[in-house]
Amino acid sequence: MTFDRSIKIAPSILAADFANFGAECAAIEAQGCDWVHVDVMDGHFVPNITFGPATCAAIRPHIKGIMDVHLMIAPVDSYIDAFVEAGADIVTAHVEAGPHIHRTLQAIRAAGAKAGVALNPATPASSVTHLLDMVDLICVMTVNPGFGGQKFIHSQIEKVKTLREMIGDRPIHIEIDGGVDVTTAPLVAAAGADVLVAGSAVFRGGSVENPGPYGTNIAAIRAAAEAAR
Ligand code: DX5
Ligand code: ZN
Helix, strand or coil: CCCCCCCEEEEEHHHCCCCCHHHHHHHHHHCCCCEEEEEEEECCCCCCECCCHHHHHHHHHHCCCEEEEEEECCCCHHHHHHHHHCCCCEEEEEHHHCCCHHHHHHHHHHHCCEEEEEECCCCCHHHHHHHHHHCCEEEEECCCCCCCCCCCCCCHHHHHHHHHHHHCCCCCEEEEECCCCCCCHHHHHHHCCCEEEECHHHHCCCCCCCCHHHHHHHHHHHHHHHHCC
């Protein structure tokens, strides 16, 4: 994985057809997405359950590009190797998921993946000050994690600006997750984000049989973000 700050659209398969993940991943890639965002939920750290490493491994052969795995689970450390073995290129853990996020990030890199850290809306940017030399990505949650289709939380834009300043020249992506669409993408792109996760706003109106709308949606979010930079 090479680093650059171009706008990257990462559709969340939380909004895809759960009975057809392989074809859905192929469809969004064919329609121009950059990364595929995979939301893992445990019903404990967040009030919803999705799937685990076996599903990630099953999806992997259907993704040509980057598989971006967002772990909304606690504890997290004991599962890192399984998600890296399942083929995750990036593994993101929440700073709130346990007392030892520093150890978690070390373990992700040691397992051979890029390390991401995610911040819930109530968690300040300062919580990652001492982690900047060990992360490849900071994910700013712009909804409370657990469900797709929620409303974007505007107070997070200030946090994105703060993080962008903190990062400086370091090769660290700022990813936005939750409520991203054509109206909110420009706000976070202007604030310094480069990776935009979008579930409902990408999958809306399309399907594996009719994937055209995926492409239209991806292109519209990308154009809105790029115009705001
Ligand atoms: C929320 C997930 C998000 C979610 C985004 O807990 O981490 O990735 O699927 O969905 P939308 O874009 O619908 O807000
Ligand atoms: Zn996510």
